[in-house]
Amino acid sequence: MTRTDPRAHAQALLRLNPYESARLIVEQRSRYLGLENQASTPPCPAWELRHRRRGAEHALQELRSAFWSSPLPEIHSRLAALDLDGMPDLAASAARLAAAAALRPEIERLYDDPRSSVEFVHELRQIFILPPAPASQKKAELEQGRSLSRKSRAARKTARLIRKYYPEIHRLDAEWLDQIASTRQRLSPAKDPRESKLFWSCLIICMIIGRIILLLLRSH
């Protein structure tokens, strides 16, 4: 059960002041007795977490602003240096940035592709690196045609181009790019066939009833 010499353990504890080192005493005792420590790390104060978070957000923001201009190794090293422990949402954002960084040459190639819409790819580059909320807002603006009202066709064409020739980029935001690619179908979806059936059935029934009434009236 114990590895430490009992006397050495007792002497070490007796040399500690319980007022100043209560936590350490209990930790050492648990270790000596082989007890599972229930609270080895005291909870971090909420405001300190917030402080750490602000720092991480700031670092991510700086990374975003220099994302397309900094050398790739620098971006990767800055991403690796981020301490995002306990911040799963920021870790997810960082993972997305890392994925976008890995595809940066590909995205540059798309930017230079004469078949793509420069304006749409420019917006897309922003969407790939923005945090979730602003990215969604940008997507909504694009979809509702605020920014690209006259360019929706070009956007659709580029989205299809990406799906076909740039599958890696497409995977970065497949769901949304697919929506853009199929905008026309979405704006005028097929009518529910059952509703049409209902309309025509009722119309035929009404006509038959009308015909019967006419026949009855004539026979009288």
Next chain:
Amino acid sequence: MMNERGEPRWELLPHDPLGFFGLTGSFDRKALKQRYTELIRRYKPEKYPDEFQKIRAAFDQLDAWLRLGREQQADPAAGPGLFMEQDDLQEPIDHFICALPAPLQPEQERVLHLATRLESEEPSQLYQELEHRQRKSVQDYYALAVLSDLVEPGNRLAFPRWVLEGIKAFPQDRALAALLSETLRQTDFGDDNAAVLLQVSQVITTDQFYYYTEPLWRRVIKREPGADFVAVLAQCEQNLRDHQIEARVAFYVRILRVALWHAPDPWITKSTAYMKEHHDQLSDELEYEMELNLQLARYRGVAHLFRDGSPERESIDGCIRAYCELEEEQAAEHVLRTQLALAAERRSLLDALPFDEVKDHSAAYEALRWITHASHVRLGIDWTPPDRDAVWNDTIRFMKAVNSQEDHNTWQLLALLKHILDFGMLFFLAVGVAIPAALMIVLVATRGLRLPAENPDVFLILSLVAAIICTSVLYLAVLRKRTTTRWFGMWEERIARRKYRRRWRIQVFWFLCRTQYPLEDVRSTLSTIEQQSLGSSKTVTWLSRFLKQDFGLAFCALASRYQC
């Protein structure tokens, strides 16, 4: 705060954290944080770990004391004595300053002497000597507690027993209090947890009992059967002599979250009622926690209905349970991870919570919403609610788009059929009333009875007209609601439900994913549109009604904030 060389005054630690931070007796949290931040900017943990530890320990002392001021709880490591009078609690700062360092220096020498003696003497011999000493000092009790682990290796209760003996003899001593607090916080006594709690309740009979034992109660609740936990708590509370309601309510609020999934129903009902009764004695923070617990308790009652084996629902259920079981920080992280996972699989989430399901998922949704909010607060995530004008404009734009894609023939046809049926019903009713009325009048006339009018034909016609009018009024006022309106209402609802299932729901889903607006905001906007008859249509009416029942969309909207 700094000495002449611009260095922090390390020599003031650990006894004078106030002086170290350069604060006065009336400091507040803001000032404390400001000083602390200034220092940790300079002494970063990765570069100066020792200095950081010292700063952090000093901060913890003052932070614990600030909590004490609000919640009237003592931090043994930093706060006033264990057995404070109520009046003392009114001015905890004075107490804190007066009672800060425990005067251990002369005693420390005696203990160091004991440590030296251990090199040549047997621990059991030393233990017996101390045990039989008539007037034991604080350090004797501490040494006895330490040596008990060597002399009585199988007895897990010996250590806390000696610490408690020491507290009994020296109730004002902070060293033993700190040791007890840490022991109860860190050590799991296994099957002896209940025995330790009873021991503590026999020695500490004030509000402090709740504060000291709270971490241990959490372990007891998770480990012991619910009935045993309730019995031990009742026994311990019987030993308490001088406790205030607010301390008890605060304790119940804190442990209820863990107890929800372990304690028996009657205890939960009773505790909930007790908390509600005394909620006015809680601080804002605890009141929020109580509301959160009430939401979790509500979910607990229907959790078995919510779980159905689908991974998404199991994940939500697991998240709510984990939130109750885990420590605050891990719990908040777990909630965030779950939301991220749900956001990644939001289509499956929507399918896992079908609209037509009869079960009410409001309890599960509210529980998840509350714990998500609490996790945001805990982890310092700021979430700015969307601009109201943007929600309004985007929702109207969305509704126009939905309306423009709508096949309005169905609604028009339904309205036409309803009018035809109304007219038909009216006609047949009128005929059905007029013919018997006419026959009756004819019958009366043929029997030779005198009609109450000079001109029988006019009377006959007037009677028929009156009968038809009365029947029409009766139909329009009463029967119509119960027949055609009801039938067509049901028919219309069936069609609307089908439309919602097949088209509208998925349109709203994408709208929410794109905009990340909370569903509550969209619902209220739609209700306003409906009430103000702005572009009022069947689509708006039914969509507004169905959105209020659709918790699948509500869960998706909550998760969509985390989509990457």
